[in-house]
Amino acid sequence: MRNKISTLFVETGLLLLIHFVLINWMAEDNPVARILALGEHTPLWVSTLCVIFLGVRILLLVLLPGIIALRLGMILFDQLGRQRPEPVPETAPTQGSTSASAQ
Numbered sequence: 001m002r003n004k005i006s007t008l009f010v011e012t013g014l015l016l017l018i019h020f021v022l023i024n025w026m027a028e029d030n031p032v033a034r035i036l037a038l039g040e041h042t043p044l045w046v047s048t049l050c051v052i053f054l055g056v057r058i059l060l061l062v063l064l065p066g067i068i069a070l071r072l073g074m075i076l077f078d079q080l081g082r083q084r085p086e087p088v089p090e091t092a093p094t095q096g097s098t099s100a101s102a103q
Contacts, residue, residue, distance in 0.1 A: 004075050012068065019060050022053040
């Protein structure tokens with residue numbers, strides 16, 4: 001369980017790090033204006049980084065909270081399922097024992 005949670009935090013931290021690096025690099029530029037003003041005057045690598053930045057930002061702000069909640073819930077239910085004792089199977093009465101008890 002601890003390994004799964006640490007993996008979740010590492011993945012989230014890497015996405016946040018990528019986001020902050022891109023947002024600081026693009027602080028002087030407006031990425032939306034760059035995407036809307038695509039043309040020959042805009043270098044391809046700048047346009048590519050703008051699209052990557054917007055994709056990472058959408059992932060962080062829209063999808064990541066739900067993904068984190070889902071994965072934490074899966075870890076919790078997995079842990080609760082391991083702690084529950086196994087049910088004892090009921091044995092069905094044999095036919096001979098029921099007819100002997102009926103007499």
